[in-house]
Amino acid sequence: MDLKDMSVPLSFIQGVMERMEMILAAQAQKGQPLTWTESREGLLMRHIFSRLNAISKPNVGFRTAFVPQAYPPCTLPFSALTKIMLKDLRLETHHKGKYLILRCIVPSYRLINVMSIVEDECGDVIMLTLRHQDESRSWDEILGCGMILAVKEPYLRRMSDGTNGIIVDHVSNYKHISMKDNLTPDRWQERPPECYEKATTCNITGKELAKENMHFSAISSSYTEGLSRCPTEEELCTLKLNRSEAYFMTDHLESALLDIESVEKMSKPEDNLLLDKARVLYEMQKFREYCDTLKPLAVKDPKNEELRKKLQRGIDRLIEQERGRYKFSKLYDEVTMLRPPVLDHATYIGPVAVKSADHRGRGLFTTKEVKAGDLLLCEKALGLAFVDTSAPNYRGTLLVNAQQGTATIGGQVDLLTIMIQKLQKNPSLIPVISELHHGSYEPVGVSFVDDAPVVDTFLIEKVLSLNIFACPLTTRDCWFGSITKNDVRINKSNAKLGSCGLWKVASYINHSCNINAQRSFIGDMIIVRASRDLAPDTEVFTGYDMPSADGYDELQKKFQHYGFECDCAICQDYRDTDKETHIKRNRLIAAASEEIERLTRSKTAKAEAIVERLAACYTKPALEVPRLGLWDIQFQLAEKYSIYFKPEKIVEFGLKSLESLGYVIQGGEIPCESVTLKVIQWGLMMPLVLRCWALLSLSYHLVAPELEGQAKAYAKITYRVCIGEDETFDKAYRELLL
């Protein structure tokens, strides 16, 4: 994870600091009884003004989300909890074993969270905040005026604006209840006529709600209600199929499939039911079952062009999923069209498996021999928060952790909500997320209570903080742009990123500065390719950050968050090398850099002499420990010679620079003794290696034409490793040589 800070207005930061201090100060009031500083009318008026503000200026300024102190979600059913009233609540306290019954008395609004004013049956009022609500739902559907809610184990908190409020951090800690629910207080119970509606009337109401896009309400208050009203077999099928449609529309894919399958079992399924089933299976990325469902239909109706296309779409996904064959040009096309860039492609997990990696916990290992450039995986994100900083309605989101004193800008807040919603709607994913690395956080170990999934906000937050990757829209555009501009030495390409995502298998890959694989992105797909030839059962490493010759301490600081210290060959060597040698190397690097800058066509000896002295400061073989500082200088020299059009020198220092990274290359020296150029062993992959091969190829064109194509072929493999694909290599290569 490498989200970087971006510029934020100072006044905004001051405001955040004040609110942070207020939150920390409020913790001192823990356990004190709740007192009302405002009248009911005052609270309502303030809410109405805030709501108007939110409606009139929906896209202004930064948004801030504060990370509260972690506490577990409730794992007890309502029957095991006792009711509590607002007046009995204590400040900054998690009321274990209790529940509140609240009625919303004004229309709600949303900033990051959905907020409204609620009362209990004593008539006391307070602000209620529901965190991590579905972005696609209307405020009224989430927390509408008159709705009754049961909130488990409420947490009363001093809000960042100084007032008191109840914040529901875990989406599974509350539910809407109907008038006739046993939990609803007697005095609130009405017996509206619809209580006596028949199943078929419920179905009609549900369809009307669905037409209004109120699919959530259609599911709970109509179709599900109708199913409890002794429907006939025909009514039951209709209700379930309509509910399945509403589930599908709201991404409750597992529930949508269950409803369809239960109808499918009742009688010989109609074609439409099978088409609906296939649609759900496709969204669930069950492409084999999707194809199996459609095949009999296509056989029965061979002239149906639409059906044939649908089946072909499934077959294309199967080829991706099972063989790792992608048409990357299609992925790029979709990236330009889709926002968020969630692509219509399948996940391929290649010759790799998750295994124990000793002190590193778990890691990803090769299951067979692979060559540099081979695809290890091409995985769709479980969740992606796309932040388009160039969009006119762009709003930065600041995630503030008052306890840790940290703030991060980017998509993390949105990604947390995306993942929480995904898990609540598709509970089979809960164990998948719980299994990912979560440091010392203790998950609750209960997945269902009161027939609803238990979703732990703080667990997901922890998992995200340790497992997400920042991602560009495409690595090609982001990274290649900086290679041609020749400024990747300070790899700033990630600095302006706010987008981030979670990839299940890729998140098991551990860090090493001495990488043997490289990750790249196209939309929500992460692509990992081997950057060296790897034997079976080799642990795969990518870099969380790029190593540099002098950034050791800075680099280690970044790993503190993940709780490890890098013990790769480069870091070990850095620790083992005495201070004197470090000083000497740094002095020579600076001197060489200066001399290369001054180098002219005829005066080259001095620069080369310094580079030679620098090379003498490295004792361990480059094969074991890549010599980053030396590589950098040697490549700078090769680049400089390209300005003076000295192909022999470019080849000499280009090859030397690759050797400094641990590459073992046979042939290629000028004068040329052999007509083959062969990489016997791949070294450390750095962004500029691609440009190095391009320069070599260009130089061979002039002095050893038979080697030009071979060098270009290595440039192509390097491109595939770094960019993720090589379909766009030829066009990019021409640009690279400009």
Ligand SMILES: [Zn+2]
């Ligand atoms: Zn390292």
